[in-house]
Amino acid sequence: MPTSPAAPRIAAILVAAGRGIRAGGGLPKQYRRLGGRSVLARSLALFAEHPRIDAVLAVIHADDGDLYAAAAKGVPKLVPPVAGGGTRQASGLAGLRALAPAPPDIVLIHDAARPFTSPALIDRAIDAALARGAAVPGLPVTDTVKIVDGDERVTGTPPRQTLRSVQTPQSFRFGLILQAHERAAAAGVDGLTDDGAVAEWAGNPLYVFEGEATNMKLTGPADFEAAERLFTPPLAALGDVRTGTGFDVHAVTEGDHVWLCGVRIPHERGLSGHSDADVGLHALTDAVLGAIGDGDIGAHFPPSDMRWKGASSDRFLAHAVGLVAARGGAVAHLDVTLLCEAPKIGPHREAMRARIAGIAGIGIERVGVKATTMETLGFVGRREGIAAMASATIRLPWTNPEAS
Ligand SMILES: Nc1ccn([C@@H]2O[C@H](COP(=O)(O)OP(=O)(O)OP(=O)(O)O)[C@@H](O)[C@H]2O)c(=O)n1
Ligand SMILES: C[C@](O)(CO)[C@H](O)COP(=O)(O)O
DSSP: OOOOOOOOOOOEEEEEOOTTTTTTSSSGGGGEHHHHHHTTHHHHHHHTTTTOOEEEEEEEEEGGHHHHHHTTTTTEEEEEEOOOOHHHHHHHHHHHHHHHHHHOOOEEEEEETTOOOOOOHHHHHHHHHHHHHHHEEEEEEOOOOOOOOOOOOOEEEOGGGGGGESSEEEEHHHHHHHHHHHHHHHTTTOOOOHHHHHHHHHTTTOOEEOOOOOOOOSSSSHHHHHHHHHHOOHHHHHOOOEEEEEEEEEEEOOOEEEEETTTEESSSSSOOOOOOOOOHHHHHHHHHHHTOOOOOOOSOOOOOGGGTOOOEEEEEEHHHHHHHHHHTTTTEEEEEEESSSOOGGGGHHHHHHHHHHHHSSSOGEEEEEEOOOOTOOOOOTTTTTEEEEEEEEEEEOOOOOOOO
């Protein structure tokens, strides 16, 4: 029975022995965190999780054993790391030598500092090496490139259509690139900036396959800033967050209780008003209405309307919260400050928070109730009235501001 040819054995080398001098940041850049995970952990995972890759080897600096162990934790297919050299070229050779005792058919050599490589690009790299022996991912150059001398004097302008900006992973038949590197090292050639250049130096035809613009190399501080932004949720993901404020005052009058923030408090005086005169809930209602730009409590519940005479103010706040829900939004936080000399608010604070939370249909941890006296100053200080100020934070579904 005919047998299908065995699948080629494919290994990846991640060169990670550099010091990241240009990036700065106090830690070699491959160990800095991006979106909560180190750059090296991300790069290792890209290759280790690719179904066509059999083994992944990291070339690291001799000082970085502990940092590597943390980055490599839980990553499959890793073979023990090896120490790199003083140049990228030397580190590449160290990796190739480490794989030589059990040589793969194809090797991909990748900068650990490129953590955004896609699985599709890895596939293209493997296919290119299988088809052509030595290949590098490249993109057409969109700037005009100048050749300059030591004085920054331009000495030439190569035709742009012949130029490609080259990335990693670079892919090779294993024997070809190992031999090229060994010959270059034996000839004292060092400092070639990519493995493709080593293959070229040794006289091998080298080909370019399609790279990808998102496969950036983290080189300087600006690259890290750009990369961090990729992990920062766009404003759209947060939704449309809005804040509204409210303020209300009711005069003190005859009575034996006050309603404040939905709680009935026995008191030697009352508050006058068309409804139950709950300044706290009124201020909160206005705050919620303000956050959606939908008028104020008087517009929704006119004092001239006898339906609201003596009404319990919880319906006002519930109505405003319902308007938020009708827009597909939610109340994230409500905060109110009561300004009064008496009654004392502290003993009722938790009951008020619970009541407001119940009316608004949110957790009590999303409600703040505070109080202050006015140090006997003004109408509050003279006990002629009680005031309340409030703020509401709400979240609405994101709509494109350009379109609205
Ligand atoms: N002696 C070296 C130098 C570089 N690299 C690796 O080669 C990749 C590309 O090199 P580069 O971006 O230049 O990294 P650094 O050498 O660390 O940067 P710098 O030149 O700013 O110090 C990096 O993953 C880096 O860790 C390496 O393995 N060994
Ligand atoms: C290999 C490389 O990423 C291809 O663009 C590049 O040459 C590495 O250069 P560096 O100076 O070592 O970052």
